[in-house]
Amino acid sequence: MLGYIHHKVRTTPWLGRMVLKSIPNMKWHLRVEPVGSFTVRLREHRMFWLRPALDHEGFMLGALQRLIRREDVVYDVGANIGLYSRFIVQCFHAAHVFAFEPFESNRRLLQENVEAGDCKGHVTVIPCAIGERDGLADFQVDDLTSNTGRLDAVAHGAPSESRRQYGLRPVVTRVPIHRIDTLIESKGIAVPDVVKIDVEGAEAMALRGACHLLSTHKPRLVVELHGAEVSCQVLDMLWRCGYHCYGRLAANDMCVYKEIVPADLEAIAQRYSLSYIAASVNREEVAEPIDDFHPGT
Numbered sequence: 069m070l071g072y073i074h075h076k077v078r079t080t081p082w083l084g085r086m087v088l089k090s091i092p093n094m095k096w097h098l099r100v101e102p103v104g105s106f107t108v109r110l111r112e113h114r115m116f117w118l119r120p121a122l123d124h125e126g127f128m129l130g131a132l133q134r135l136i137r138r139e140d141v142v143y144d145v146g147a148n149i150g151l152y153s154r155f156i157v158q159c160f161h162a163a164h165v166f167a168f169e170p171f172e173s174n175r176r177l178l179q180e181n182v183e184a185g186d187c188k189g190h191v192t193v194i195p196c197a198i199g200e201r202d203g204l205a206d207f208q209v210d211d212l213t214s215n216t217g218r219l220d221a222v223a224h225g226a227p228s229e230s231r232r233q234y235g236l237r238p239v240v241t242r243v244p245i246h247r248i249d250t251l252i253e254s255k256g257i258a259v260p261d262v263v264k265i266d267v268e269g270a271e272a273m274a275l276r277g278a279c280h281l282l283s284t285h286k287p288r289l290v291v292e293l294h295g296a297e298v299s300c301q302v303l304d305m306l307w308r309c310g311y312h313c314y315g316r317l318a319a320n321d322m323c324v325y326k327e328i329v330p331a332d333l334e335a336i337a338q339r340y341s342l343s344y345i346a347a348s349v350n351r352e353e354v355a356e357p358i359d360d361f362h363p364g365t
Contacts, residue, residue, distance in 0.1 A: 088111060088234070092111065093110060093112060095107055095108070095109060096108050096109065098116060098117065098121070102158075103155060103158045103159065104158075104184070106121075106150075106151070106181055107149075107177055107181055108149065108177070109177070112214045113149070113213070114213075115213065115215075122361070122363070125152075125361070126360025126361055126362075127343075128290055129155055129360070129361030130358045130361040131290040131344070131346040131358050132152070132160055132262070132264060132290055133160055133361055134353070135262050135288040135290065135353060136162055137261065138162075139162070139163040140163060140261035140262055141258045141259065141261050142260060142261065142263070142264065143165075143260040144156065144166065144167040144264050145198050145263060145264060145266070145274060146168065146264075146265060146267045146268070147167035147174075148178070148266075149177040149181055149214065150167065150178040150180075150181035150191075152264060152266075153165045153167045153178070153182060153191050154181060154182070154187060155361075157185065157190045157191060163190070164191070164192065165187075165190060165191045166194055166257060166260070167191055168198050170195065170196055170197035170217075170244065171207065171209065171217050172195070174217075175195055194251075196243065197244070197270075198245070198247075198248055199219065199245045199246070199274060200247060200274075202246050202247055203244075204242050204243065204244060204245065205219055205243055205245040206219070206221075206241075207220065207241050208226070208227060208239070208240060209239040210228035212230040212236075216228045218270065219267075219268075219273070221273065222268065223238075225238065226238065227239070246277075247277030248263075248274070249277060249279065249280045252280075252281060253280070259281070259285050259287075260281075260285075261287055261288065263278075263287050263289050263290075265290070266291075268294055269295060269298055271294065271298055271301075272298050282306070283309050286349045288346075288347070288354075289345070290344070291344065293343055295339050296337055296338065296339065299341075299342050300333055303328060307330070310349050311348065311349055312348060312349070312350075312351040312354060313347045314326065314354040314358075315342050316342070316344065317335060318340060318342070319341065325358065327351075327355065328345065346358060
């Protein structure tokens with residue numbers, strides 16, 4: 069029943085706006101196993117209590133569990149409020165995480181959640197977006213769920229997905245933006261062993277700003293993809309850098325974990341044909357099917 073109500077709210081803009089107004093955006097403390105206490109805002113992060121907290125995080129967490137080695141340096145690009153940073157430190161035992169988050173409201177909870185997980189000494193929060201240039205950039209705010217905010221270079225003036233869904237106009241703010249290569253070369257940030265990227269359609273931009281890192285250091289990658297066009301751009305860049313890219317390709321009513329090769333590009337026609345990839349220059353690290361992460365495994 070709750071799922072049906074949630075669907076109606078999501079697909080009926082006037083009803084959604086009315087329901088959202090009735091939910092206070094107060095802080096709420098819940099438990100996410102196995103990392104423990106986690107702070108959300110009741111309205112913005114309702115996905116944490118409307119469904120199990122890890123329902124849509126299985127592949128990303130499973131891939132990170134596969135690729136992170138004890139004492140690795142990991143970049144959490146698009147850290148949001150800190151769920152992945154907590155898992156990377158507490159469950160996958162990385163030595164240090166650099167958590168990149170441009171939106172100030174998210175960063176406040178990110179810092180709080182890092183401290184709640186006793187991870188403060190292992191996580192450095194960096195207040196910027198990651199892209200293909202350095203400076204300032206317009207950012208489309210998501211003040212309804214906090215997780216569909218995106219660079220305006222991707223949105224082209226359109227509101228964040230959540231605001232669009234509820235029939236609301238864009239809200240834009242300015243945020244710092246940096247290339248990963250700049251941060252490593254000029255700011256002295258440690259070179260990563262693993263990079264996780266979830267940046268709402270700016271994946272190719274983020275990787276274009278990391279060309280030197282990819283061609284020279286070749287970190288292992290876990291990337292959430294947002295659409296066919298950006299998926300093809302990401303794959304082309306990674307192939308040219310010598311990466312093997314594996315993911316769950318949905319085609320012909322089947323979803324198969326496989327190596328994505330140029331012949332598959334035609335099949336990546338829909339937004340969700342390929343939502344995630346795990347990539348490495350060492351095929352053996354990603355070739356075995358990646359199981360979703362489940363607490364206790």
